[in-house]
Amino acid sequence: MNIATQAAQIGLEWDSRTGAVTVPIYQTATFRHPGLGQSTGYDYSRSGNPTRQSLEAGIARLDGAARGFAYSSGMAAITSLLFLFSRGDHIVVTEDLYGGTYRLFEQIFNQFGLEFTYVDTSDASLVEAAIRPNTRALFVESLTNPLLKVADIRLLSTLCRQRGLLCIVDNTFLTPYLMRPLELGADIAIYSGSKYLSGHNDTICGLVTVKEPQLAEKVYFHQNGAGAVLGPQDSWLTIRGMKTLSVRLDRQQENAMALARWLKSHPRVTKVYYPGLEEHPGHGLLQEQADGFGAMIAFEVADHSLVEQLLLKTELISFAESLGGVETLMTFPAVQTHADIEPEKRELLGITDRLLRLSVGIEDVRDLIADLEQAFSI
Numbered sequence: 001m002n003i004a005t006q007a008a009q010i011g012l013e014w015d016s017r018t019g020a021v022t023v024p025i026y027q028t029a030t031f032r033h034p035g036l037g038q039s040t041g042y043d044y045s046r047s048g049n050p051t052r053q054s055l056e057a058g059i060a061r062l063d064g065a066a067r068g069f070a071y072s073s074g075m076a077a078i079t080s081l082l083f084l085f086s087r088g089d090h091i092v093v094t095e096d097l098y099g100g101t102y103r104l105f106e107q108i109f110n111q112f113g114l115e116f117t118y119v120d121t122s123d124a125s126l127v128e129a130a131i132r133p134n135t136r137a138l139f140v141e142s143l144t145n146p147l148l149k150v151a152d153i154r155l156l157s158t159l160c161r162q163r164g165l166l167c168i169v170d171n172t173f174l175t176p177y178l179m180r181p182l183e184l185g186a187d188i189a190i191y192s193g194s195k196y197l198s199g200h201n202d203t204i205c206g207l208v209t210v211k212e213p214q215l216a217e218k219v220y221f222h223q224n225g226a227g228a229v230l231g232p233q234d235s236w237l238t239i240r241g242m243k244t245l246s247v248r249l250d251r252q253q254e255n256a257m258a259l260a261r262w263l264k265s266h267p268r269v270t271k272v273y274y275p276g277l278e279e280h281p282g283h284g285l286l287q288e289q290a291d292g293f294g295a296m297i298a299f300e301v302a303d304h305s306l307v308e309q310l311l312l313k314t315e316l317i318s319f320a321e322s323l324g325g326v327e328t329l330m331t332f333p334a335v336q337t338h339a340d341i342e343p344e345k346r347e348l349l350g351i352t353d354r355l356l357r358l359s360v361g362i363e364d365v366r367d368l369i370a371d372l373e374q375a376f377s378i
């Protein structure tokens, strides 16, 4: 069944007693046992809650996974996955990844003896060269943040399988609507559900999908053991958001393409990063492995002074972190999302002090262009 159809139907199968077409919010911490040694299948909401399970089953269906898991944030989801590894294990990671993930790896899990090497994962030969005898996994962003580099997930998954590594894909920027990493061979996909999946800038949520049942059992053990689960209210909000994922993303992508073209022709813009543009180095590869180009754009302005001017003078476009919601947001990665990456490293990666990132929403694109135009011309 088409992903758009599956997403719209999440939660519909659950309440056979009343026929409710949306899953009820089971706002309960615990469940009564019908008898000694008996269970309804639910004992305690950290271990399992029907609203959360509806979301977990839904994301698993979209990704073609054995199981799905919902966490209190994307970072909680990544943290829980790191419990699969032990002291001395090494993980190869995308170099221009989300700054919060970098901080988690370098400032928290480093202390527990995990080692990380950062490479340009759009070049599989660099990934291969970084593999060591103690390497256990590859952690790759399918579309990187903020420079929108494209990794060849099929090729990298094959490499991981040959070398006995887990292939973990952060697919936040594309979502299962546009790309399904497990179908391309990856073992695990993770999502910040706070972005496109919930889609309205009103929920913090993390989701994980796991291809193989045996590995899924381990992930469940850690989810329950560490306990950073998503509450029933936020599970419900995420389901509600996911129902409209396809229509939102269709519109967002259409807007992003129009905005990228407009930015490209602007005299005070020196570079535009959008994989939908034919000249983007990952354009062809993304076309092969995904059903769209997403709705994130990064662009460089001619002069640093324009950064503040655009962030503060746009009226419709909000200067705010995060992405994927219906409202268009603009941010300055060097100071906001990627502040935890050392300045020299940032500059080398191309996250310069002239780079802005746009998360394109569902507004009328003519209004977005007019807003940018007036901010540029002040």
Ligand SMILES: Cc1ncc(COP(=O)(O)O)c(C=O)c1O
Pocket (backbone or CB within 6 Å): 073, 074, 075, 076, 098, 100, 101, 141, 145, 170, 172, 173, 191, 192, 193, 194, 204, 205, 206, 322
């Ligand atoms: C690509 C990516 N992965 C993970 C995260 C972390 O997710 P959360 O903010 O839901 O903890 C983010 C957040 O911005 C992100 O952009």
